[in-house]
Amino acid sequence: MAEPESTLKPVRLTARGEATRxxxxxxxxxxxxxxxxxxxxxxxxxxxxxxxxxxLYHHYADKDALVQDVIEHQAEEVLANQGEQxxxxxxxxxxxxxxxxxxxxxxxxxxxxxxxxxxxxSELSDQNERARSALAGHFETWLGLLTDGLRxxxxxxxLRRDADPERLATGLMGALQGGYLLAQTEHDIKPMRIALDxxxxxxxxxxx
Numbered sequence: 001m002a003e004p005e006s007t008l009k010p011v012r013l014t015a016r017g018e019a020t021r022x023x024x025x026x027x028x029x030x031x032x033x034x035x036x037x038x039x040x041x042x043x044x045x046x047x048x049x050x051x052x053x054x055x056l057y058h059h060y061a062d063k064d065a066l067v068q069d070v071i072e073h074q075a076e077e078v079l080a081n082q083g084e085q086x087x088x089x090x091x092x093x094x095x096x097x098x099x100x101x102x103x104x105x106x107x108x109x110x111x112x113x114x115x116x117x118x119x120x121x122s123e124l125s126d127q128n129e130r131a132r133s134a135l136a137g138h139f140e141t142w143l144g145l146l147t148d149g150l151r152x153x154x155x156x157x158x159l160r161r162d163a164d165p166e167r168l169a170t171g172l173m174g175a176l177q178g179g180y181l182l183a184q185t186e187h188d189i190k191p192m193r194i195a196l197d198x199x200x201x202x203x204x205x206x207x208x
Contacts, residue, residue, distance in 0.1 A: 017059075020049075020051060020055055020059065021059045023049045023050070023051065024045060024046075024049045024051055024055075024056060024059055024060065024066070025066075025069055025070065025073060026049070027045050027048035027049035028040065028045045028049075028066050028069075028070050029070050029073055029074065030048070031044055031045060031048055032067075032070055032120075033113055033116065033119070034113065036119075036123055037067060037070075037120070037123050037124060038123065041063075042056060042060075042063055042066070045066065064128070064130070067124070067128070067131060068130065068131065068134065070120070071117075071120055071131060071134050071135060071138070072134070074116045074117055074120065075117060075134075075135075075138040075141075077116070078115075078116055078117055078138075078142070079138065079141055079142060079145075082142055082145055083145055085097070085098050085101060086098065086145040086146060086148070086149050087145065087148075087149075089146075089148075089149030089150075089152065089153070090149065090152045090153055090156060090158065091153065091158055092153075092158070092200070092203070092204055092207065094149070095149075095200050095203065096200065099193075099196045099197070099200060102176070102192075102196075103189055103192060103193055103196070106180065106183060106189055106192060107189045110187045110188070110189070111180075111183030111184050111186065111187050111188055111189050111192065112184060112187060113184065114180045114181060114183070114184040115176075115177060115180040117135060117138055117139065117142075118177045118180055118181070119184075120135060121135045121139070139173075142173070143169055143170065143173055146169035146172055146173060147165045147166050147169040148165075150163070150165035150168050150169055150203070151165040153165075157208050158207065158208060159203070159206045159207060159208060160206050160207070160208050162206070163203075163206040168202075168203050168206070171199055171202065172196075172199045172200075172203070174199075175195040175196050175198065175199035176192075176195070176196060176199075178195050179191060179192030179193070179194075179195035179196055180192060182195065
């Protein structure tokens with residue numbers, strides 16, 4: 001009989017084991033970013049991480065387990081960066097700085113590969129319910145950061161009282177993700193800038 005989940009203790013990894021797991025995950029992140037999740041096999045990850053089959057399966061029972069860690073890794077990096085910027089958001093100028101930072105980062109790859117979370121969502125949401133649920137939660141967190149910033153702007157009198165932070169944040173997120181997709185398709189960040197500029201221009205109509 002299986003031991004109840006609540007009494008199961010997490011396996012502690014040695015420093016060497018942690019390093020191997022991190023190497024596997026880093027290889028999977030890189031491969032799935034460039035090739036996509038479906039086109040990346042466990043053999044690809046094993047070769048790229050210079051690990052044996054037994055090492056790989058010691059850390060990840062199957063591809064789905066690895067994909068979940070890839071999602072969490074990407075979300076942690078994206079949301080840490082977004083949180084650092086958006087928790088200080090309190091003005092239209094702050095929105096423009098946030099826009100500039102995202103565009104500059106995406107320009108480093110000339111728009112290639114799109115949004116790290118958006119690309120995963122596009123590929124996995126209709127195929128993997130566990131992945132879809134995890135990604136939905138991370139997007140909700142991201143949207144919450146935008147909403148909180150816009151609410152601060154309204155509460156401090158930068159935006160009119162009739163401004164709806166949740167609605168404006170949803171529109172801004174839509175412009176961002178659509179901008180990522182257009183930039184990825186054209187390998188040009190210009191469409192992304194236009195989409196974000198138009199969303200911010202609309203928010204500017206609510207300035208007090």
